[in-house]
Amino acid sequence: MEMRDIEIFITLAEELHFGRTAEKLQITPARVSQAIKKQERRVQATLFERTSRSVSLTPIGRRLYEDLKQAQDLIDSGITRARAASRSVQGTLRVAVMSILGLYLNPVIEAFNDRYPDCTVELVDFPHSEPFTALRAKAVDLALIWLPVREPDLTVGPVVMTEGRVLAAAATAEIATRSALTMEDLAECVFPSVGNVPQYWIEGMLPAATPGGIPIARGPEAASFFEILPLIMSGAVVSPMNAHVAWTYTPPNITYIPITDAPVTEWTLIWLTDTETAAVRAFADTARDIGIREITDEN
Numbered sequence: 546m547e548m549r550d551i552e553i554f555i556t557l558a559e560e561l562h563f564g565r566t567a568e569k570l571q572i573t574p575a576r577v578s579q580a581i582k583k584q585e586r587r588v589q590a591t592l593f594e595r596t597s598r599s600v601s602l603t604p605i606g607r608r609l610y611e612d613l614k615q616a617q618d619l620i621d622s623g624i625t626r627a628r629a630a631s632r633s634v635q636g637t638l639r640v641a642v643m644s645i646l647g648l649y650l651n652p653v654i655e656a657f658n659d660r661y662p663d664c665t666v667e668l669v670d671f672p673h674s675e676p677f678t679a680l681r682a683k684a685v686d687l688a689l690i691w692l693p694v695r696e697p698d699l700t701v702g703p704v705v706m707t708e709g710r711v712l713a714a715a716a717t718a719e720i721a722t723r724s725a726l727t728m729e730d731l732a733e734c735v736f737p738s739v740g741n742v743p744q745y746w747i748e749g750m751l752p753a754a755t756p757g758g759i760p761i762a763r764g765p766e767a768a769s770f771f772e773i774l775p776l777i778m779s780g781a782v783v784s785p786m787n788a789h790v791a792w793t794y795t796p797p798n799i800t801y802i803p804i805t806d807a808p809v810t811e812w813t814l815i816w817l818t819d820t821e822t823a824a825v826r827a828f829a830d831t832a833r834d835i836g837i838r839e840i841t842d843e844n
Contacts, residue, residue: 551613553580557593558610561600633823635663640828641671641679641688645793646812649706649840650689657831664824674741674769680817686825691787692811693745700821702814703833708840710750710807711791713774714783714800721800728752728806732759737773737782738766749808750785774799792842812840 557566557577567574585592592606602610638657642650647668654666669685671678677696679685687702694701712731714721720734736751754760764782767773776782778798787810791801814832816825 550580634661634827637665638824639667639685641669641685653832687816699815700818702829704811704813705832706812706838707809708788710804711801713786715780716798716800725803729755734783735762735764738763
């Protein structure tokens with residue numbers, strides 16, 4: 546049954562009068578009669594007893610009314626709850642992102658804005674050397690971070706996007722002449738020593754050994770992404786990086802080589818568990834509904 550026909554049936558079952566039903570629904574009595582006949586043909590039974598003086602439900606009509614009324618009440622309750630949730634999602638939602646990554650969050654932001662027009666999304670940039678500081682200082686509500694995240698005070702939400710990995714090397718380095726690499730090829734590399742980030746990130750992005758167990762050397766220390774770049778340019782180190790770096794940071798003396806079997810980087814939303822709000826939940830739910838997108842230089 547179409548929703549409009551269900552509404553006509555329920556209203557007539559309650560009013561027991563074709564004229565009042567038509568008036569209440571702002572349609573013609575003929576439309577009411579047409580809808581009821583259509584439903585009776587569908588169930589192959591009479592739903593209303595009609596005389597010149599009265600209209601009453603048949604036993605089958607009464608049972609159908611009770612079932613449809615229950616379903617309608619559930620739908621109405623769901624809509625009411627959704628409206629209440631929407632009204633509670635307002636103000637400004639601050640989302641921390643690493644530089645260019647905010648652009649790839651646009652589909653989620655646009656969908657969220659459509660659902661919750663009273664809530665504005667504000668993007669806040671943060672360095673990868675301080676991934677959780679803004680959240681813990683309550684300067685932002687959410688952050689877009691790559692996995693893994695193993696922090697007991699943080700909730701890990703849905704994965705929003707994924708991407709591959711590349712090796713950044715000086716354009717003059719021998720390895721820069723290759724069109725692609727494997728994780729095993731990294732045995733001949735020297736990686737930077739990195740501090741100020743979680744150890745599990747270092748293990749995930751700059752492994753101590755190849756999958757075959759061959760150690761990978763460590764070179765000079767760098768505290769941030771922008772300290773790593775000069776070391777790469779000088780030829781002192783090479784470094785695995787997320788693929789989007791290859792088309793967003795393109796100095797002429799750095800070459801990016803795809804690592805064909807590198808783990809896929811997953812970008813997810815996280816938030817401080819103790820400060821979760823309706824807006825945070827709504828944004829995470831919107832991201833989950835949008836689904837996971839792969840980052841490429843074409844999107």
